[in-house]
Amino acid sequence: MIRTKYFLLLLLLTSCTSQQQLVDLNNVLDQSQGDVSILQNIQPRLVLGTIKDLTWSEEQLLKKRNDPYAQNLLYVMQEIRAILYPWDGYARPYSLTGDNPLISFFNQIRSGTIPTNLGPEYSLIYLNFAPLAVLYTDSPNVLLDADDLLISADLAWGDSFVIPFLRGVIQYKLSNTREGLRDINIALNLNPLSQGTYYKALILIELKEFESAKVELENLEEKYPNQQSINLLRGRLEYFLGNYQKAIDIYNKVIQLPLEDQYRKAESFGFINQMSEGITYMDSILSRNMPLEFWILYNDYQKRINIQPEERLSYLSLAMDAFPLEKKFLNESLDILFDLKDRERIKGLLQIKGSILTDVELASRRFQLAILNDDWKSAVLYAKDYPDIVPDDFPYEWELLAAQQNWSGIVRLSRNKSVSLSHLQSYWTALFETNNLSRLEVDLKSRTPNSNWPSELHSDYLYYSFLFVNTESEKLNLLNNSLSYNPINIKTLSALAEIYYLKDDKFHAKFYMKQLVLLDRKDNKWKRLLETW
DSSP, rough: HHHHHHHHHHHHHOOOOOOOHHHHHHHHHHHHOOHHHHHHHOOOOOOOOOHHHHHHHHHHHTTTTTHHHHHHHHHHHHHHHHHHHSSSSSOOOOHHHHHHTTHHHHHHHHHOOOOOOOGGGGGHHHHHHHHGGGGGOHHHHHHHHHHHHHHHHHHHHOOOOOOHHHHHHHHHTTTTTTHHHHHHHHHHHHHHHHHHHHHHHHHHHHTHHHHHHHHHHHHHHHSSTTHHHHHHHHHHHHTTOOOOHHHHHHHOOOOOOOOOHHHHHHHHHTTTTOOOHHHHHHHHHHTTTTTHHHHHHHHHHHHHHOOHHHHHHHHHHHHHHHSTTOOOHHHHHHHHHHHHHHHHHHHHHHHHHHHSSHHHHHHHHHHHHHHHHHHHHHHHHHHOGGGGSSTOTTTTTHHHHHHTTHHHHHHHTTTTSSOOGHHHHHHHHHHHHTTHHHHOOOOOHTOOOOOTTHHHHHHHHHHHTTTTOOSSHHHHHHHHHHHOOOTHHHHHOOOHHHHHHHHTHHHHHHHHHHHHHHHHHOHHHHHHHHHHH
16 A cells, blocks of 8 residues: 555656645645545646656655665656656666566667566556656567557656657657658657757757757757767767768767767768778678678778788688578679689689579689680680680680681681780681681781790691692601601691601601600590501
8 A cells, every 4th residue: 555655656756747736746645645546536647757857756755764665766767867858967766675576667768679568566656757668679579569658658647758759769769751850849848958959969960960960969968968879969960961071080089989870980981982991891891790881881991091902812712601592792802813813712712602603603713713724725615615704705605616616707806806825726727627728828928937836836827838839848847847746746746647657658657657646535536546556
């Protein structure tokens, strides 16, 4: 009975705005002896007014501070003041000792959870103050539960600013931004609560009503200079206004930036072309737990200031560890390694990470590696299975045609493209295989071998030249010279074997045939001829 009396007194005290009201209410309580029906006839309004009202009520309760129930009321009163007026420099609420359930109740509120019900004797406390948890959380479940509680609490709070204020916070955090602004405005019309002004500025920034937000923030900054939460909103506002240096300077004053504002600060460095400073800042915050966009921004800053390839690869390795399924970091690592022509690391990276690529993407990278290794046979196989991996402006079209032995394609390509030194061997072969002998002869006569020619090219030049001489001695001379540049030139060896075979010179014929059998195991022609002798 006594406990009920004191908690009803708490509700009434928070509605009192004059000492006479308090006297009247105490008289009613003394007469009621805990009879709630008498109190209902008074129809009290639980109105948490200004800090002055709360402090005045607190002073009345302090006169009974030796009463344990009065201590509970003081504790609740001061907790409410600390929650609704957090920037006004008040000390921690009145201390309670032992396992008093009110301690756990408000600790749960401050941790952003709806407290468990305290029991029948605390039901009014629970109903009216549990929704304050919405100020400490973004959890949709908590917000919706608090919204349900406010429906019942409405009867006790009456026309207090607290109900629309909390509803506005809930609506904002549930992304119902316009509805949140409407409720916050209602609350501010009832009480110019600083927290209400803060949330109004927050919502206006989100709605991109920056000038209106600026007015609200200036009012807060005048009353609470250098307050962390207000500085945070100011930094955010300057960011959206495009004042990036100013945003950075203000963000620097905030001890603990939320994740989204850490990103805005990092991004601001890039907007004012301070990538090195941006990298230094991101070095201090980047971790495996950071969202992907942080790693991408850091990666972009590194590229823009041309960090050394090995340093980039080291960072990209960390990024791949943090986001093992993100292709971007794998592909950028591969691009760097291809620029470095680091065949072994490319091969290893494709073996370890290639599974995250599609079949076409993996084939494209292996096609690149085959080209880097001059492995045109493998390149042809990848191009055959995945034609789309060969770009329209592919710089190695000639090599690909040669690997495919597409001789007519090479002849066709040579009509619109000058033939480089590295392409001469395949060009002569293409002319020979397509029976363009006159063009071949003209081209051979137009060229003068020199010491810069590779030995294989010089050998082929002499071989094809032998086709256009008449005497046997000239032919043998050219072919023997061809072998001096490339002793395993199969074309030259075949020509010599055939000449000696037709001359029935078994000694020389067998000599060249045996070499051909060893060099070209796929061609059984020479092996069969040897067996007939």
